Amino acid sequence: MAITLSEGEYKVLKKLAELKKTSLEELASELGMTKPSVSAYVEMLSSKNLVRVVEEKYYIIKATEEGIRWSKELPEELLLRKLEELGGKASIKQITEILGKNISTIALAWAKKRGWIEIKAGQLFLRKKGELSRIREFLVKAAKGLVLRAEELPRDLLSELKRRKMIVIEEEKRKIIEITEDGLKALEKAVVEIGVLTSDIISSGRWRNIRLKPYNVEAEPPRVYPGRKHFFIDFIEEVRRVLHDMGFVEMKSYYVETEFWNFDVLFQAQDHPAREVHDTFHLAYPREGSLEGYEDIVERVRIIHETGGNTGSRGWGYKWSPEIARRLILRSQMTSASARYLYEHKDIPLRAYAIGKVFRPDEVSAKRLPEFYQFDGIVMDRDLSFRNLLGIIKEFFWRLGIKQLKFKPGYFPFTEPSVEGYVYIEGLGWIEVFGAGMFRPEVLAILGVEHPVAAWGMGLERIAMAFHGLNDIRLLYSTDLFFLRNMKVKW
Amino acid sequence: MPVIRVPKYRLEQVIGRTLSLEELEELLFRLKCEVESASEDILEIELNSDRPDMLITEGLGRALKGILGIEKGMPSYTIQQTSITVRVDPPPTRPYIAVGVVYNVRVDYDFIEELIQFQEKLHITYGRNRKKIAIGFHDLSKLPSNQIYYKEVDVDKVRFIPLHGSEPMTARKVLEKLKQGQEYGRISLREDKYHPMLFSGNHVIAMPPVINADITRVEPGTKDLFIDVTGTNREAVEKVLDIIVTGLAERGGVIGKVRVHYPEHETWTPILRVDKKELGANYVNKVLGLKLNLKEIIEHLQRMRFNAKPLSDNRVLVEIPPFRVDILHSIDLVEDIAMSIGYDNLEPEPPQPSLPTMVGDKHRFLNRLREILVGLGFQELHLYMLTSSKSLEKLGYREFVKLANPVTEELDALRPTLINQILNALKMNQHVEMPVKVFAIGDIVLVDYSKETRTSEQTVLSAAYMSGKASFEDLQAPLYAALRTLGLNVMAKKIEHQLFINGRAARIIIDGEERGVLGEIKPEILELFQIKYPIILCEVNLTRIWNKRRK
Known part of the structure; x- marks a missing residue:
């Protein structure tokens, strides 16, 4: 009956067959392994009666200084x-x-x-x-320390050298390992069980005589973490893909804007509360931008703000200031990108969008951050109606996987009619996510646009949080790798 | 947006009908309002800022009666002239005033609270926190004299008992000692000495926009109200008075007009101006995408409390009530028609479909890079655009966009690099399984005076490797792999750099041009960030790579 040996046991037994009988120290050094691991294998082999461990008396002979001194010539x-x-x-x-x-x-x-x-x-x-070469050679060996069994002792020399105080002799008991008959037989027929199947084992054909040790396949493996895209950026890319599928092109936008493009062209009065320090980030450096090259639209803004010009509007009835318009701020709405785009692009049909960070001076909390992503989309076409606006918004959410919408009349300074939108998210209910409307005639006149423009904008954080079941907006910016590595992917 | 508290019974009283909470919520929703919370008898209603006329129960009720069809068209109010006159010597800091009377308002305990709320909400919204507009309510019967004066006075030379006060004090004391004085005292004060003041005969009745005098205090039992509105914009002052008197007259009151003498002209206030606009059915239908006939349009307008009568087959003449300050243009009437119909009754109709467009090259480029880095085992981070100027300065950055009104010192600058944020992220992750391999792709903003916005924007990649032992190649190898997979030629050139250990810093050369840096962070910087592990870090400008390849 073939006996099964682990790879380690096999190596030890094989070496013992060569050496027949040896000490643990010698065996370990011959095998190039550590003493404790060899000792463990020896114990396992001994329990299978393949090796025998006996204790033998050893004599440790060491040359004294005297002995070393005379080891060249007595x-x-x-x-x-x-x-x-x-x-x-x-x-x-x-x-x-x-x-x-x-x-x-x-x-x-x-x-x-x-x-x-x-x-x-x-x-x-x-x-x-x-x-006396025999004595001298013995002394040379003894200078390094000699370990001998009783039968190996050169008794004639020992008593003389001892008497002449050239050596000292100590006795010690040592474990001696020797292979048994069973061991020698087992070695011929042993099936070796090994842990790692190597390329060498496969190509040498040795695999035929070995058995691969079973793993504890039911145990937990060590944890590893894949590199991952950030879930929120992924969500933004998903929104972007939907918009491109719907025929939208991306608009250029600026983090730092003049108040002119962020507010004035959108017909937001210069004393509108949204422009004040508690609603908009103003800059300490740099402070003022330039309106050079925009003389035409600057003049239109002035007239329409002051009197409505010939738009049929009353205007805001105040003196418009170019100094306020030049002030630099962090953009507070992505509609600034829509305004710049419409100023430069007049061909219909037009569909464009921008996604980017906007900034408002809110304290950092679970609900709000001083910066957030906003998406702004515009559609311009001949005879485009308010119902078309509702239609395109419905299509957008439908493509994003949201089927239920609710529209509420709203107010934004630059759109009329205006609408605030709610979407229904399973498990959360109705949440307010977007604002939309048709650009006001005053805004269209300022931009020099002839056709109706439908616009909608939404913050992306709330909806991404709803998708991922998060209740703290700060988690979207968490750099805690434990959180990111263990976050589940939505699919 | 303003939120007002309204007792439900009062709203029902005004409408003349009981309504379930659901019905009320639904109706208010159609009027741009949202019921934020409702206890058994108090509703908290959030309004939009364009309808200050609805900041009082009577105004809300007036609109609700319209969409319920209980009352239609423009309400008509009884108006009479009073014998009160105001002489104005315009204070330079607050030159305009409008005053009016409403008889038979009948103030009781509940209503006085609503009146104060109405005043406060108007102050905050339309009044721009009393800067543009301030309002005073007075008990008409307590006016010492019908001769009213509005003028600037020396704050040391006028004494009066402020509202709810017991002792007369100088106007300066009011500014210095009272909470209202400290809060609003600087708005209209000139040369630290002159302030607008409203007199009845010889008595101060108000110190706009700070506080009223106690002498004309409104209290439960007050029957008739005298109202003053002062401000910096004449039209706004007159409009707000119109809103207030029409709202109060909804209580069955009579509006009294007052003669106001300015040095150059005179006028009667409240003006109660009724604007007229012509509206074409075609225009309405084009904007909304509907086919309404003239009769339907008139019906909807009347429900929204406008007067409307046909001018021709397809045009109507619309009369706009004085309290509708939000109607600037005919488009605003169109929205009201849509609200009357109900937005949920407007069938959404997608416009002509459009062909899909290509995701912009730059996003494709960035997404490919993200995918490769993720494949190399790097975790993507999402970081704030705002960062702390202190932490930037620690790393030697000097010029970047700084905020004038940050909400916290931690977020007071726009980032000109991702490096400090990456280091902060690594600092927070010294306890997780190593190695830590992270990257972020994002925009940075640099000061650039040649641009109209004085800034330019660049997209950069920053990546880092942190572990118990980290060598230059631990990051160099994956970085090269990522860039080469994108078909870019990558080389490194030895440099000296303030962030990196001498002899362990390189300039990254891509397609022959300098595009970034790579190196091992100096121990003194690690110590500054309280990091105990070695870090290899890089930052590469992606905008420049993309711009060059695009050409």
Whole structure:
């Protein structure tokens, strides 16, 4: 019966078959793995009786300083060399002078013991040459530390070196791992279970002998986050697409506008409250724009504001000021873009739109912000009627997926008839989202337009919030990645 | 838009009929009004600012009676002349006055509240917060004399007891000590010394636009009202008086005219001017897209309380009641006809269909770029156009559009870059799983005196990479990938830059021209923004890339 091994177990067992018997440290270093992970595999293998772990006694032999000092040449070898240099014969006194008292005593004793020399009446005689390479090599090894089992001990050397204080011996018990018969058999037939199927395993054909470890497929994976478009910008792009499908072209608009284009051309009186500081952002820098090149329309604005000119209107009955008209503001309505566009484009039929930020000095709150997106659309055609305006608005919302509308008469300074629009959103009810109307005759005369113009504008935030079920307008500007990464996409 | 509180029983009293709340809401909706909230007996009604005549229950009721068909055409009021005269020595700061009387108004506890509300709402809307128009109500029976004077006086030389006061005080004291004085005292004060004042005989009865004198105080039981309207625009002053006296006369009162002597001419007020306009059926039908006949047009006009009679087969002569200050042009009559019909009864009719147009090149370009960046794992951010000048200055930006009346210091400039906002966004996201890869595409506004608006606008991309470890290439690689996928040639050139670490900053060259910067943010700037992670950031001008490719 084939036994199943994990890849790690397999590697350990295979290495053990090579080494037969080894310590954990050696095994780990041979495998290039850490001791704890090898130890874990060994334990698993041992529970399957494929390896055996035994404790053995080890002797750790270390050379002392003395041993290291003499590991190139032992004192008696030194003596022998000097004696040869002196012609094989010397007095003890002579030797003592050359080697020093301490060393010569040791050297004489050991040389004599080895039968290398003879001492007669204070005279030394060379009897036999000898050398101690076995001892020296042992000392060199012991200098680095030697670990030996009992049967490996060179017992003859040990007692002499111990006595000569050239080595010290310590005993230690160590875990020794060896492969069993079962282990050797298992290795032949083992099915290896591996975690990662690699390209190497596939191309080498090794996959035939391996089994891929099952995953815990029911566990939660780590969380990853896709890059995402911002949901509100996406909504604006959706509105843009609908408008282009309906044949609208985009109009150019400016964040910083003169009051002239934002208010005056739209027949908003210069003392209209919407122009004051609590309804419009005025600029500290730069302050004043230019009306150069617009002399024709500036004059028309003046006359129509003051008396109505020949439009059939009463006008506002005040003295119009070009200084006020030149003041720079942040645009408060996108209708400024419609006005500029109609001043320059007179061909019918005409359909145009602008989407952009407009600004009003409202405190930042859950309901209002000092800036918001406004969309403004205009349609100009011969005999275009108020019912046509209602029709095009209905079509726009229908394409956006909103089927129910309600129209309420409204008031805007530049349109008549004017209408405020409510749309029905599932779960929220009726919400007011747009204002619309036919441009007033005074506005058309100012712009030099001959045909009726239907216009409608709406804030995009409220409707986007309704779509996404948000109740705080500030969430549209949230830079909190936790919120953005976890926001659900509408589909 | 103004909101007024009206007791429901009063509205029903005026109309002469009880109505359910739903019926009332529906009818008011057709008159541009919205019932904001309604308790059992008080309605809060939001009106549009073009109909100041409806800011009082009698005025609302007058309009409702019309669309209900209870009363049609222009109401007629009984008018008589009074023996009161006003002599005007026009104060330069507030030269115009109109005065009038309404007899038999019968002020009671409920009505006095409505009267004050009427006055206040007129002040705020039509009166531009008392600058253009201010109104005073007086008990006619308490007028010390029928000789009225309107002139400028030295504020130190006149004393009177202000409304609800107990002690006489100088006009200067009124300006300095009273709440009304502090709030409205500077509107018509000249050289810190002269102020318009209204006298009855020798007695001060009003200090317009600040406060009335207590002597002519209106209280429950007051039967006849004397009304003064002062202001800076003669037509507006006269119109407001017309609105007030016709509204009050709806209580069954009689309007009294007063002779007003200016140095050069004299006049009787209220004027009660009835404008006449001719209206063609063709015009009405063309604007609305309907086929109304003359009879129908006349019926609708009368329901909206105009007098209308046929002039020919397809023209009517319309008489506009004095309280309809919103009728500037025949188009305004057309809207009233539409309101009478009911907007929900106008079948929407889409105009001739049009062929689809191409989404502008620039948006296509920007959307492609957004898609690629998203594909590269970047999260898009949506940022404010307004930003803080302090945070811009911290980064070394000096010239940008600054607001004169910001609502908060945090939003007092138009952004000339997206970088400070991106850094602020990163600061807020140091606790989320790293790496953080974000981008924003948006407009920036630069000061440019060669333009008529003194500014020019550019669309830019800013993107950033933040992580425990971040290297230049973590952003450079995706940026190059995005731009090259768009078919652009990208190169970098080493530069020095105030935002970036020396040796880790580059100019981005696209199609051979400088288009942006890329680099690793200096630790001192990270510290300034309280950011603990390294950041690689870039900003690229997309308008210039697009403009060049378009050519």
